[in-house]
Amino acid sequence: KGDPRLQRIYQAINVVPHFPKNGIMFQDITTLLLDHNAFKDTVDIFVDRYRDMHISVVAGIEARGFLFGPSVALGIGAKFVPLRKPHKLPGEVFSEKYSLEYGTDCLELHVGAIQPGERAIVIDDLVATGGTLSAGIRLLECAGAEVVECACVIGVPEVKGRCTLIGKPLYVLVEPR
Ligand code: PRP
Numbered sequence: 001k002g003d004p005r006l007q008r009i010y011q012a013i014n015v016v017p018h019f020p021k022n023g024i025m026f027q028d029i030t031t032l033l034l035d036h037n038a039f040k041d042t043v044d045i046f047v048d049r050y051r052d053m054h055i056s057v058v059a060g061i062e063a064r065g066f067l068f069g070p071s072v073a074l075g076i077g078a079k080f081v082p083l084r085k086p087h088k089l090p091g092e093v094f095s096e097k098y099s100l101e102y103g104t105d106c107l108e109l110h111v112g113a114i115q116p117g118e119r120a121i122v123i124d125d126l127v128a129t130g131g132t133l134s135a136g137i138r139l140l141e142c143a144g145a146e147v148v149e150c151a152c153v154i155g156v157p158e159v160k161g162r163c164t165l166i167g168k169p170l171y172v173l174v175e176p177r
Contacts, residue, residue: 005041010174012038013154027154027176029064029125042068045173046151047075050121057120057145059083061107061136064125068153072123081114083107083122083136094142098135107132109139116144126154127172130165137168 012032019026032038050058050072059081060069066082073080086095086106093108114120122136133150140147147168155172163170 003045005038005045006174008035008038009042009153010177013174013177015177025176027126029067029153032153033067042153042173043071043075046072046123049151049171050149051076053148054119055121055148056118057081057114057140059109059114059120059122059136059140061122061124061132062088065123068125069123072121072151079113081109081120083109083139094139096135096139096142098131100131105132107135107139109143111143114140114143114145118145119148120145121148122150124150124152126176127152127159127165127170128156130159130162130170133170134166137166 012035014028014031016026016028055076056078058069058073058078060066062084070080086108089108089110092111094111095106095108097104097106120140122133124133127133137147149169149171150165151171153173154176157175160172
C-alpha cells in the first residue's frame with residue numbers, strides 16, 4: 001500500500017521479543033498511543049474508510065479493541081459497544097466461546113445494546129488466528145446485526161492475506177515486524 005501513514009504506524013509499534021513468554025514477538029501498541037500523529041493517523045484511516053458506509057455500531061474487543069474503537073465510533077457518528085470478557089457486564093448477555101492455543105475463552109455482549117438489522121464493524125488491535133474476531137462476528141450476529149467488516153491495526157500475513165474471517169471482510173493496516 002502506498003499510504004505513507006502506514007509506515008509511520010508500523011514504526012510506532014514496539015516489538016518485544018519473548019513476551020509474555022518465550023518465542024512470542026509481542027506487538028506493543030502502547031508506543032503507538034504515545035505518538036500523537038501515528039495514533040491520529042490510525043483513527044483517521046478507519047474513520048475515512050467507514051464514515052460513508054452507514055455503520056451505526058462500532059464493536060470493540062476487550063481489552064485493546066477498547067483503545068481504538070471509541071475514537072472511530074465518535075469519528076463516524078456511531079455508538080460504541082464493548083465486547084467483554086466473561087462476568088464483566090451486569091445485564092443479560094449473549095455469549096460466544098472461542099478457542100485459544102490452550103483452552104477456550106468467551107466474549108459477551110449486552111442484550112439490547114444492538115437492534116436487529118444495525119450495520120456494525122468489529123475492531124481489535126491485532127488479529128493472529130482470527131479466533132477472537134470471529135467470536136465477535138458471531139456475537140453481533142446473535143443480536144441480529146449485519147457485520148460489514150472487521151478492522152485491525154496489526155494482522156499476521158496468513159490471516160491478512162485471506163482477507164476474510166468466517167465470510168466477513170477483514171481490513172488490516174500493517175503486518176507484525
Ligand atoms: C490478543 C489481541 C486480540 C487477540 C488476537 O488479545 O488483542 O484480541 O489476542 O488473537 P487471535 O486472532 O488468535 O484470536 P489477548 O487474548 O491477549 O487479550 P487482552 O487484549 O485482553 O490482553
